Amino acid sequence: MSASALLxxxxxxxxxxxxxxxxxxxxxxxxxxxxxxxxSLFGLEFHITKPLILxxxxxxLIVVFFVLAFRKAKxxxxxxxxxxxxGYLFVRDGIARETIGKAGDQFVPLLFTFxxxxxxxxxxxxxxxxxxxxTSRFAIPVAFAILVYLVWVPLGVKKQGLxxxxxxxxxxxxxxxxxxxxxxIEILSNFIVRPFTHSVRLFANxxxxxxxxxxxxVATWYLLSPNIVGIIGSGASFVVTVxxxxxxxxxxxxxxxxFTLLAAVYINDAVNAH
Amino acid sequence: MSxxxxxxxxxxxxxxxxxxxxxxxxLAFLIVFWALSKLALPGIRKALEERTAAIEGGIARxxxxxxxxxxxxxxxxxxxxxxxxEAAQIRAQAQADKSxxxxxxxxEAAxxxxxxxxxxxxxxxxxxxxxxxxxRREVGTLAVTLAGKVVGESLHDDARAxxxxxxxxxxxxxxxxxxxxxx
Numbered sequence: 001m002s003a004s005a006l007l008x009x010x011x012x013x014x015x016x017x018x019x020x021x022x023x024x025x026x027x028x029x030x031x032x033x034x035x036x037x038x039x040s041l042f043g044l045e046f047h048i049t050k051p052l053i054l055x056x057x058x059x060x061l062i063v064v065f066f067v068l069a070f071r072k073a074k075x076x077x078x079x080x081x082x083x084x085x086x087g088y089l090f091v092r093d094g095i096a097r098e099t100i101g102k103a104g105d106q107f108v109p110l111l112f113t114f115x116x117x118x119x120x121x122x123x124x125x126x127x128x129x130x131x132x133x134x135t136s137r138f139a140i141p142v143a144f145a146i147l148v149y150l151v152w153v154p155l156g157v158k159k160q161g162l163x164x165x166x167x168x169x170x171x172x173x174x175x176x177x178x179x180x181x182x183x184x185i186e187i188l189s190n191f192i193v194r195p196f197t198h199s200v201r202l203f204a205n206x207x208x209x210x211x212x213x214x215x216x217x218v219a220t221w222y223l224l225s226p227n228i229v230g231i232i233g234s235g236a237s238f239v240v241t242v243x244x245x246x247x248x249x250x251x252x253x254x255x256x257x258x259f260t261l262l263a264a265v266y267i268n269d270a271v272n273a274h
Numbered sequence: 275m276s277x278x279x280x281x282x283x284x285x286x287x288x289x290x291x292x293x294x295x296x297x298x299x300x301l302a303f304l305i306v307f308w309a310l311s312k313l314a315l316p317g318i319r320k321a322l323e324e325r326t327a328a329i330e331g332g333i334a335r336x337x338x339x340x341x342x343x344x345x346x347x348x349x350x351x352x353x354x355x356x357x358x359x360e361a362a363q364i365r366a367q368a369q370a371d372k373s374x375x376x377x378x379x380x381x382e383a384a385x386x387x388x389x390x391x392x393x394x395x396x397x398x399x400x401x402x403x404x405x406x407x408x409x410r411r412e413v414g415t416l417a418v419t420l421a422g423k424v425v426g427e428s429l430h431d432d433a434r435a436x437x438x439x440x441x442x443x444x445x446x447x448x449x450x451x452x453x454x455x456x457x
Binding site: 028031044045046047049051052055056059062063066067069070071072073074075077081084085088089108109110112113117136137138139140142143144146147207 | 287288289290291292293294295296297298299300302303304305306307309310311313314315317318320321322324325328
Protein backbone atom coordinates (compact mmCIF):
# COMPACT_ATOMS: atom_id res chain seq x y z
CA MET A 1 0.00 0.00 0.00
CA SER A 2 1.43 3.36 -0.97
CA ALA A 3 2.03 6.15 1.49
CA SER A 4 -0.60 8.32 -0.13
CA ALA A 5 -3.23 5.59 0.25
CA LEU A 6 -2.31 5.18 3.94
CA LEU A 7 -2.60 8.92 4.40
CA UNK A 8 -5.98 8.95 2.69
CA UNK A 9 -7.16 6.11 4.97
CA UNK A 10 -5.98 7.90 8.09
CA UNK A 11 -8.00 10.93 7.00
CA UNK A 12 -11.21 8.89 6.77
CA UNK A 13 -11.08 7.52 3.26
CA UNK A 14 -12.43 4.07 2.65
CA UNK A 15 -10.39 2.72 -0.18
CA UNK A 16 -10.15 -0.72 1.35
CA UNK A 17 -13.72 -1.28 0.22
CA UNK A 18 -14.21 -1.58 -3.50
CA UNK A 19 -17.57 0.14 -4.02
CA UNK A 20 -18.42 3.44 -2.36
CA UNK A 21 -17.93 4.15 1.29
CA UNK A 22 -20.90 2.40 2.93
CA UNK A 23 -20.48 -0.68 5.12
CA UNK A 24 -20.77 -3.66 2.80
CA UNK A 25 -23.08 -5.57 5.16
CA UNK A 26 -23.29 -9.20 4.07
CA UNK A 27 -26.67 -10.25 2.70
CA UNK A 28 -28.16 -13.58 1.76
CA UNK A 29 -26.06 -13.59 -1.38
CA UNK A 30 -23.18 -14.96 0.73
CA UNK A 31 -25.13 -18.24 0.87
CA UNK A 32 -25.32 -18.55 -2.89
CA UNK A 33 -22.38 -19.90 -4.81
CA UNK A 34 -21.57 -20.20 -8.48
CA UNK A 35 -21.41 -23.71 -9.87
CA UNK A 36 -17.98 -25.27 -10.05
CA UNK A 37 -19.22 -28.12 -12.20
CA UNK A 38 -22.54 -28.51 -14.00
CA UNK A 39 -23.93 -31.62 -15.56
CA SER A 40 -27.22 -33.09 -16.54
CA LEU A 41 -28.46 -36.48 -15.42
CA PHE A 42 -31.87 -38.02 -16.24
CA GLY A 43 -32.97 -34.64 -17.51
CA LEU A 44 -32.04 -32.93 -14.24
CA GLU A 45 -29.50 -30.13 -14.04
CA PHE A 46 -26.90 -30.63 -11.32
CA HIS A 47 -25.00 -27.59 -10.08
CA ILE A 48 -22.02 -28.60 -8.00
CA THR A 49 -21.23 -25.64 -5.77
CA LYS A 50 -18.81 -25.07 -2.90
CA PRO A 51 -21.31 -26.25 -0.23
CA LEU A 52 -21.84 -29.50 -2.12
CA ILE A 53 -18.10 -30.06 -2.42
CA LEU A 54 -17.82 -29.45 1.31
CA UNK A 55 -20.69 -31.92 1.81
CA UNK A 56 -18.77 -34.60 -0.07
CA UNK A 57 -15.54 -33.82 1.79
CA UNK A 58 -17.44 -34.04 5.09
CA UNK A 59 -18.96 -37.38 4.06
CA UNK A 60 -15.53 -38.69 3.14
CA LEU A 61 -13.96 -37.45 6.40
CA ILE A 62 -16.63 -39.14 8.51
CA VAL A 63 -16.39 -42.45 6.71
CA VAL A 64 -12.59 -42.52 6.65
CA PHE A 65 -12.26 -41.52 10.28
CA PHE A 66 -14.74 -44.02 11.68
CA VAL A 67 -13.70 -46.87 9.43
CA LEU A 68 -10.09 -46.35 10.56
CA ALA A 69 -11.18 -46.03 14.18
CA PHE A 70 -13.59 -48.96 14.33
CA ARG A 71 -12.67 -51.43 11.60
CA LYS A 72 -10.18 -53.25 13.80
CA ALA A 73 -11.67 -52.26 17.11
CA LYS A 74 -9.96 -53.88 20.10
CA UNK A 75 -11.36 -54.74 23.48
CA UNK A 76 -8.88 -52.33 25.00
CA UNK A 77 -9.23 -49.10 22.98
CA UNK A 78 -6.13 -47.33 21.65
CA UNK A 79 -5.60 -44.07 19.79
CA UNK A 80 -8.46 -42.93 17.61
CA UNK A 81 -10.59 -45.89 18.62
CA UNK A 82 -10.90 -44.37 22.09
CA UNK A 83 -11.99 -41.07 20.59
CA UNK A 84 -14.47 -42.67 18.20
CA UNK A 85 -15.74 -44.94 20.95
CA UNK A 86 -16.46 -41.92 23.10
CA GLY A 87 -18.66 -40.60 20.28
CA TYR A 88 -20.31 -43.98 19.74
CA LEU A 89 -21.16 -44.39 23.42
CA PHE A 90 -22.42 -40.83 23.55
CA VAL A 91 -24.92 -41.55 20.76
CA ARG A 92 -25.80 -45.03 22.01
CA ASP A 93 -26.19 -44.26 25.71
CA GLY A 94 -26.86 -40.52 25.67
CA ILE A 95 -29.31 -40.41 22.79
CA ALA A 96 -30.58 -43.82 21.63
CA ARG A 97 -30.98 -45.68 24.93
CA GLU A 98 -31.84 -42.54 26.87
CA THR A 99 -34.70 -41.67 24.51
CA ILE A 100 -35.91 -44.95 23.00
CA GLY A 101 -34.77 -47.40 25.67
CA LYS A 102 -33.35 -50.83 24.93
CA ALA A 103 -35.09 -50.87 21.53
CA GLY A 104 -32.94 -47.87 20.66
CA ASP A 105 -29.91 -50.03 19.99
CA GLN A 106 -31.05 -50.90 16.46
CA PHE A 107 -31.27 -47.20 15.58
CA VAL A 108 -27.76 -46.39 16.80
CA PRO A 109 -26.19 -46.52 13.29
CA LEU A 110 -28.83 -44.11 11.94
CA LEU A 111 -28.59 -41.70 14.87
CA PHE A 112 -24.80 -42.00 14.86
CA THR A 113 -24.69 -41.01 11.20
CA PHE A 114 -27.06 -38.11 11.78
CA UNK A 115 -25.10 -36.78 14.71
CA UNK A 116 -21.64 -36.92 13.21
CA UNK A 117 -22.60 -36.01 9.67
CA UNK A 118 -24.55 -32.96 10.81
CA UNK A 119 -21.80 -32.01 13.24
CA UNK A 120 -19.04 -32.19 10.66
CA UNK A 121 -21.13 -30.22 8.16
CA UNK A 122 -21.70 -27.61 10.89
CA UNK A 123 -18.02 -27.48 11.76
CA UNK A 124 -17.24 -26.57 8.14
CA UNK A 125 -18.43 -23.13 9.26
CA UNK A 126 -15.19 -22.40 11.12
CA UNK A 127 -12.84 -24.81 9.39
CA UNK A 128 -10.15 -22.73 7.68
CA UNK A 129 -10.64 -22.55 3.87
CA UNK A 130 -14.04 -24.24 4.12
CA UNK A 131 -15.60 -21.54 6.30
CA UNK A 132 -19.14 -22.29 5.30
CA UNK A 133 -21.68 -24.35 7.24
CA UNK A 134 -23.10 -26.80 4.72
CA THR A 135 -26.23 -27.11 6.86
CA SER A 136 -26.99 -23.44 6.23
CA ARG A 137 -27.99 -24.53 2.74
CA PHE A 138 -31.65 -25.26 3.50
CA ALA A 139 -31.82 -28.23 1.14
CA ILE A 140 -29.39 -30.21 3.33
CA PRO A 141 -31.35 -30.07 6.63
CA VAL A 142 -34.50 -30.64 4.57
CA ALA A 143 -32.99 -33.78 3.06
CA PHE A 144 -32.08 -35.06 6.54
CA ALA A 145 -35.47 -34.16 8.02
CA ILE A 146 -37.23 -35.94 5.13
CA LEU A 147 -35.17 -39.05 5.86
CA VAL A 148 -36.10 -38.92 9.53
CA TYR A 149 -39.76 -38.49 8.57
CA LEU A 150 -39.53 -41.40 6.16
CA VAL A 151 -38.11 -43.53 8.95
CA TRP A 152 -40.43 -42.82 11.86
CA VAL A 153 -43.85 -42.60 10.16
CA PRO A 154 -43.67 -45.97 8.33
CA LEU A 155 -42.00 -47.45 11.42
CA GLY A 156 -44.94 -46.33 13.57
CA VAL A 157 -47.43 -47.97 11.20
CA LYS A 158 -45.33 -51.12 11.12
CA LYS A 159 -44.99 -51.33 14.92
CA GLN A 160 -48.43 -50.17 16.00
CA GLY A 161 -50.65 -50.53 12.93
CA LEU A 162 -53.09 -47.78 12.08
CA UNK A 163 -53.64 -47.20 15.81
CA UNK A 164 -50.36 -45.30 15.50
CA UNK A 165 -52.22 -42.36 13.96
CA UNK A 166 -54.79 -42.45 16.73
CA UNK A 167 -52.01 -42.60 19.36
CA UNK A 168 -50.25 -39.67 17.74
CA UNK A 169 -53.30 -37.44 17.42
CA UNK A 170 -55.57 -38.36 20.35
CA UNK A 171 -53.74 -37.99 23.65
CA UNK A 172 -55.38 -40.01 26.46
CA UNK A 173 -57.03 -38.55 29.57
CA UNK A 174 -58.59 -35.66 27.69
CA UNK A 175 -62.33 -34.82 27.72
CA UNK A 176 -63.95 -36.13 24.53
CA UNK A 177 -65.14 -32.69 23.44
CA UNK A 178 -61.57 -31.43 23.45
CA UNK A 179 -60.66 -33.78 20.61
CA UNK A 180 -62.49 -31.44 18.25
CA UNK A 181 -59.74 -28.95 18.99
CA UNK A 182 -56.89 -31.31 19.78
CA UNK A 183 -56.93 -33.67 16.82
CA UNK A 184 -56.38 -30.99 14.17
CA ILE A 185 -53.67 -29.39 16.27
CA GLU A 186 -51.93 -32.73 16.84
CA ILE A 187 -52.13 -33.63 13.17
CA LEU A 188 -50.67 -30.27 12.27
CA SER A 189 -47.91 -30.33 14.87
CA ASN A 190 -46.91 -34.01 14.64
CA PHE A 191 -47.26 -34.80 10.96
CA ILE A 192 -47.06 -31.54 9.05
CA VAL A 193 -45.00 -29.03 11.01
CA ARG A 194 -42.60 -31.53 12.52
CA PRO A 195 -40.24 -32.09 9.57
CA PHE A 196 -40.34 -28.38 8.86
CA THR A 197 -39.33 -27.31 12.40
CA HIS A 198 -36.84 -30.15 12.50
CA SER A 199 -35.00 -28.83 9.47
CA VAL A 200 -35.51 -25.09 10.03
CA ARG A 201 -34.09 -25.25 13.55
CA LEU A 202 -30.79 -26.56 12.26
CA PHE A 203 -30.73 -24.42 9.14
CA ALA A 204 -31.59 -21.16 10.93
CA ASN A 205 -28.99 -21.65 13.65
CA UNK A 206 -26.22 -22.31 11.20
CA UNK A 207 -27.42 -19.58 8.86
CA UNK A 208 -27.49 -16.98 11.64
CA UNK A 209 -24.10 -18.08 12.97
CA UNK A 210 -22.49 -17.76 9.57
CA UNK A 211 -24.12 -14.37 9.02
CA UNK A 212 -22.73 -13.10 12.34
CA UNK A 213 -19.24 -14.39 11.65
CA UNK A 214 -19.19 -12.85 8.18
CA UNK A 215 -20.55 -9.54 9.45
CA UNK A 216 -17.85 -9.18 12.09
CA UNK A 217 -15.11 -10.48 9.82
CA VAL A 218 -16.09 -7.89 7.21
CA ALA A 219 -16.27 -5.21 9.91
CA THR A 220 -12.77 -6.08 11.08
CA TRP A 221 -11.49 -5.47 7.57
CA TYR A 222 -13.78 -2.51 6.85
CA LEU A 223 -12.85 -0.58 9.99
CA LEU A 224 -9.14 -1.25 9.65
CA SER A 225 -7.33 2.09 9.17
CA PRO A 226 -4.28 3.73 10.76
CA ASN A 227 -6.17 5.95 13.20
CA ILE A 228 -7.55 5.48 16.68
CA VAL A 229 -11.15 4.81 15.58
CA GLY A 230 -9.95 2.30 13.03
CA ILE A 231 -7.73 0.44 15.50
CA ILE A 232 -10.35 0.26 18.23
CA GLY A 233 -13.21 -0.56 15.87
CA SER A 234 -11.28 -3.14 13.92
CA GLY A 235 -9.73 -4.65 17.07
CA ALA A 236 -13.12 -4.93 18.76
CA SER A 237 -14.65 -6.55 15.69
CA PHE A 238 -11.78 -9.02 15.55
CA VAL A 239 -12.22 -9.92 19.21
CA VAL A 240 -15.93 -10.45 18.61
CA THR A 241 -15.15 -12.61 15.56
CA VAL A 242 -12.86 -14.82 17.63
CA UNK A 243 -15.39 -15.02 20.46
CA UNK A 244 -18.19 -15.87 18.03
CA UNK A 245 -16.04 -18.58 16.48
CA UNK A 246 -15.80 -20.24 19.87
CA UNK A 247 -19.52 -19.74 20.41
CA UNK A 248 -20.26 -21.25 17.01
CA UNK A 249 -18.17 -24.27 17.87
CA UNK A 250 -20.51 -24.83 20.80
CA UNK A 251 -23.65 -24.22 18.72
CA UNK A 252 -22.47 -26.61 16.02
CA UNK A 253 -22.20 -29.48 18.47
CA UNK A 254 -25.41 -28.50 20.22
CA UNK A 255 -27.47 -28.29 17.02
CA UNK A 256 -26.14 -31.63 15.81
CA UNK A 257 -27.16 -33.06 19.19
CA UNK A 258 -30.60 -31.43 19.09
CA PHE A 259 -31.26 -32.64 15.55
CA THR A 260 -30.26 -36.21 16.47
CA LEU A 261 -32.14 -36.12 19.77
CA LEU A 262 -35.33 -35.01 18.00
CA ALA A 263 -34.88 -37.79 15.44
CA ALA A 264 -34.64 -40.20 18.38
CA VAL A 265 -37.74 -38.69 20.00
CA TYR A 266 -39.71 -39.12 16.75
CA ILE A 267 -38.51 -42.71 16.40
CA ASN A 268 -39.51 -43.30 20.01
CA ASP A 269 -43.05 -42.11 19.15
CA ALA A 270 -43.13 -44.86 16.55
CA VAL A 271 -41.49 -47.63 18.59
CA ASN A 272 -43.06 -47.08 21.99
CA ALA A 273 -46.77 -46.35 21.90
CA HIS A 274 -47.89 -43.93 24.55
CA MET B 275 -34.28 -5.09 0.89
CA SER B 276 -34.56 -4.58 -2.81
CA UNK B 277 -31.50 -6.79 -3.15
CA UNK B 278 -33.13 -9.53 -1.08
CA UNK B 279 -36.26 -9.21 -3.15
CA UNK B 280 -34.26 -9.55 -6.29
CA UNK B 281 -32.55 -12.71 -5.01
CA UNK B 282 -35.97 -14.12 -4.12
CA UNK B 283 -37.12 -13.27 -7.59
CA UNK B 284 -34.09 -15.05 -8.97
CA UNK B 285 -35.14 -18.17 -7.08
CA UNK B 286 -32.06 -18.14 -4.87
CA UNK B 287 -33.81 -17.41 -1.58
CA UNK B 288 -32.12 -18.95 1.42
CA UNK B 289 -35.28 -20.99 1.93
CA UNK B 290 -35.18 -22.33 -1.61
CA UNK B 291 -34.68 -26.07 -1.87
CA UNK B 292 -32.94 -26.81 -5.18
CA UNK B 293 -33.89 -30.33 -6.18
CA UNK B 294 -30.35 -31.25 -7.27
CA UNK B 295 -28.94 -30.19 -3.90
CA UNK B 296 -31.67 -32.13 -2.09
CA UNK B 297 -30.91 -35.28 -4.07
CA UNK B 298 -27.17 -34.95 -3.48
CA UNK B 299 -27.81 -34.36 0.21
CA UNK B 300 -30.00 -37.48 0.46
CA LEU B 301 -27.51 -39.61 -1.47
CA ALA B 302 -24.56 -38.35 0.55
CA PHE B 303 -26.33 -39.22 3.77
CA LEU B 304 -27.38 -42.65 2.57
CA ILE B 305 -23.86 -43.45 1.39
CA VAL B 306 -22.34 -42.32 4.71
CA PHE B 307 -25.00 -44.28 6.59
CA TRP B 308 -24.36 -47.38 4.52
CA ALA B 309 -20.58 -47.11 4.85
CA LEU B 310 -20.67 -46.57 8.61
CA SER B 311 -23.23 -49.35 9.19
CA LYS B 312 -21.28 -51.85 7.11
CA LEU B 313 -17.66 -50.90 7.56
CA ALA B 314 -17.26 -49.06 10.85
CA LEU B 315 -19.99 -49.72 13.41
CA PRO B 316 -20.01 -53.55 13.45
CA GLY B 317 -16.37 -53.48 14.57
CA ILE B 318 -16.96 -51.21 17.51
CA ARG B 319 -20.17 -52.97 18.47
CA LYS B 320 -18.36 -56.31 18.50
CA ALA B 321 -15.48 -54.88 20.53
CA LEU B 322 -17.90 -53.39 23.06
CA GLU B 323 -19.79 -56.67 23.36
CA GLU B 324 -16.53 -58.54 23.85
CA ARG B 325 -15.51 -56.03 26.47
CA THR B 326 -18.82 -56.48 28.28
CA ALA B 327 -18.38 -60.24 28.12
CA ALA B 328 -14.81 -59.93 29.38
CA ILE B 329 -15.88 -57.72 32.27
CA GLU B 330 -18.81 -59.98 33.12
CA GLY B 331 -16.51 -63.01 32.89
CA GLY B 332 -14.06 -61.25 35.18
CA ILE B 333 -16.82 -60.50 37.63
CA ALA B 334 -18.02 -64.12 37.51
CA ARG B 335 -14.47 -65.33 38.09
CA UNK B 336 -14.06 -62.93 40.98
CA UNK B 337 -17.34 -64.12 42.49
CA UNK B 338 -16.22 -67.71 42.13
CA UNK B 339 -12.92 -66.92 43.85
CA UNK B 340 -14.78 -65.10 46.56
CA UNK B 341 -17.06 -68.09 47.14
CA UNK B 342 -14.02 -70.36 47.26
CA UNK B 343 -12.35 -68.09 49.77
CA UNK B 344 -15.49 -67.98 51.89
CA UNK B 345 -15.75 -71.79 51.84
CA UNK B 346 -12.09 -72.07 52.76
CA UNK B 347 -12.56 -69.58 55.55
CA UNK B 348 -15.52 -71.39 57.06
CA UNK B 349 -13.61 -74.66 56.74
CA UNK B 350 -10.70 -73.08 58.55
CA UNK B 351 -13.06 -71.73 61.19
CA UNK B 352 -14.54 -75.20 61.71
CA UNK B 353 -11.09 -76.70 61.95
CA UNK B 354 -10.06 -74.06 64.44
CA UNK B 355 -13.14 -74.72 66.57
CA UNK B 356 -12.45 -78.44 66.38
CA UNK B 357 -8.87 -77.89 67.43
CA UNK B 358 -10.03 -75.75 70.33
CA UNK B 359 -12.46 -78.41 71.50
CA GLU B 360 -9.75 -81.01 71.21
CA ALA B 361 -7.35 -78.89 73.22
CA ALA B 362 -9.98 -78.40 75.89
CA GLN B 363 -10.59 -82.14 75.99
CA ILE B 364 -6.88 -82.80 76.24
CA ARG B 365 -6.60 -80.30 79.07
CA ALA B 366 -9.52 -81.88 80.92
CA GLN B 367 -8.01 -85.30 80.35
CA ALA B 368 -4.66 -84.12 81.66
CA GLN B 369 -6.34 -82.64 84.69
CA ALA B 370 -8.10 -85.93 85.35
CA ASP B 371 -4.90 -87.90 84.78
CA LYS B 372 -3.04 -85.63 87.12
CA SER B 373 -5.50 -86.08 89.99
CA UNK B 374 -5.54 -89.83 89.39
CA UNK B 375 -1.77 -89.91 89.56
CA UNK B 376 -1.75 -87.82 92.69
CA UNK B 377 -4.32 -90.16 94.23
CA UNK B 378 -2.27 -93.19 93.22
CA UNK B 379 0.89 -91.70 94.63
CA UNK B 380 -0.90 -90.84 97.80
CA UNK B 381 -2.29 -94.41 98.12
CA GLU B 382 1.17 -95.87 97.43
CA ALA B 383 2.73 -93.64 100.01
CA ALA B 384 0.11 -94.63 102.54
CA UNK B 385 0.66 -98.28 101.76
CA UNK B 386 4.41 -97.91 102.06
CA UNK B 387 3.99 -96.12 105.36
CA UNK B 388 1.70 -98.88 106.61
CA UNK B 389 4.22 -101.52 105.56
CA UNK B 390 7.02 -99.66 107.28
CA UNK B 391 4.87 -99.33 110.39
CA UNK B 392 3.99 -103.02 110.30
CA UNK B 393 7.61 -104.01 109.89
CA UNK B 394 8.62 -101.77 112.75
CA UNK B 395 5.86 -103.17 114.95
CA UNK B 396 6.93 -106.73 114.13
CA UNK B 397 10.53 -105.89 114.93
CA UNK B 398 9.50 -104.23 118.13
CA UNK B 399 7.36 -107.19 119.27
CA UNK B 400 10.15 -109.65 118.35
CA UNK B 401 12.61 -107.54 120.27
CA UNK B 402 10.21 -107.45 123.19
CA UNK B 403 9.67 -111.20 123.14
CA UNK B 404 13.40 -111.90 123.15
CA UNK B 405 13.91 -109.31 125.84
CA UNK B 406 11.16 -110.89 127.96
CA UNK B 407 12.73 -114.36 127.51
CA UNK B 408 16.20 -113.21 128.46
CA UNK B 409 14.86 -111.16 131.34
CA ARG B 410 12.91 -114.11 132.54
CA ARG B 411 16.10 -116.23 132.52
CA GLU B 412 18.19 -113.68 134.26
CA VAL B 413 15.50 -112.80 136.82
CA GLY B 414 15.15 -116.56 137.59
CA THR B 415 18.87 -117.01 138.03
CA LEU B 416 19.13 -113.91 140.20
CA ALA B 417 16.11 -114.90 142.27
CA VAL B 418 17.40 -118.45 142.79
CA THR B 419 20.82 -117.21 143.78
CA LEU B 420 19.22 -114.70 146.08
CA ALA B 421 16.89 -117.34 147.61
CA GLY B 422 19.79 -119.81 148.04
CA LYS B 423 21.71 -117.23 149.92
CA VAL B 424 18.65 -116.44 152.00
CA VAL B 425 17.81 -120.07 152.97
CA GLY B 426 21.45 -121.17 153.07
CA GLU B 427 20.69 -124.01 151.01
CA SER B 428 22.35 -124.56 147.81
CA LEU B 429 20.00 -124.79 145.22
CA HIS B 430 22.37 -125.71 142.45
CA ASP B 431 20.12 -128.36 141.27
CA ASP B 432 19.39 -126.44 138.06
CA ALA B 433 16.47 -128.51 137.01
CA ARG B 434 14.60 -128.05 140.21
CA ALA B 435 15.52 -124.39 140.50
CA UNK B 436 14.44 -123.77 136.97
CA UNK B 437 11.11 -125.44 137.65
CA UNK B 438 10.56 -123.30 140.68
CA UNK B 439 11.34 -120.13 138.76
CA UNK B 440 9.04 -121.11 135.99
CA UNK B 441 6.26 -121.82 138.38
CA UNK B 442 6.77 -118.56 140.12
CA UNK B 443 6.76 -116.59 136.93
CA UNK B 444 3.73 -118.46 135.72
CA UNK B 445 2.02 -117.48 138.91
CA UNK B 446 3.09 -113.93 138.42
CA UNK B 447 1.82 -113.91 134.87
CA UNK B 448 -1.49 -115.50 135.79
CA UNK B 449 -1.91 -112.92 138.48
CA UNK B 450 -1.05 -110.14 136.10
CA UNK B 451 -3.47 -111.58 133.55
CA UNK B 452 -6.18 -111.81 136.21
CA UNK B 453 -5.65 -108.25 137.34
CA UNK B 454 -5.39 -107.06 133.65
CA UNK B 455 -8.78 -108.60 132.76
CA UNK B 456 -10.37 -107.40 135.94
CA UNK B 457 -8.93 -103.95 135.36
